[in-house]
Amino acid sequence: MFGMGPMELILIAVILLLIFGGSRIPAIGKGLGGVVREFRKIRNNITGTKPKTKNDKTEEQDKSPSIEAELSKKLLENVPGVKKVMDIKDKVKKVEDVINKV
Template identity: 45%
Template sequence: MFGLGPTELIIIAVIVILIFGAKRLPDVGKGLGGAIREFRNVKKELSKTSPDTAANEDKPSQAESDTPLLQSKMAEKALEQVPVVKKVMEVKKKADAVKNLLQ
């Protein structure tokens, strides 16, 4: 596994415990698991909505446009997992709504 033996993995685990603390490790794991789950869901959602790439080999522009869409959805889902960023995004949406009303 990338040249990491059991000794190195134990040292890394001890450093992680020292940095995050034993009480916050379950929260960190839960957040990472939720982010990974959301990445998989977005990936499945996009693969269901987009047609097969083998059938549409003559349309490379659609594949190029799907990549930024996938990246933006994945980034948005990852940011929603962080509570502070979630509140900031809500405030930004409200500010945009007010801005649209004023225009």
């Protein structure tokens, strides 16, 4: 898990226990779980898909665009300033290409 062994995880758990105390650890875990759940709901609402199960085919995942691509598409559609910035970025890239060719 993230390149950490059992000793590192135990050390982190002990430090958390010392900092927050035993009574606050479950509340913190509950809060973090709620945050993760809300992020998943938001992601599912943006992509318009239901959560995948273990039995879903991987071919469907290969055919569908990535979450990042869909999020950036939705962002470009819904936030007016982002589209202008992306247009300016494309123009700057074209100018850089012209300058580099000369």
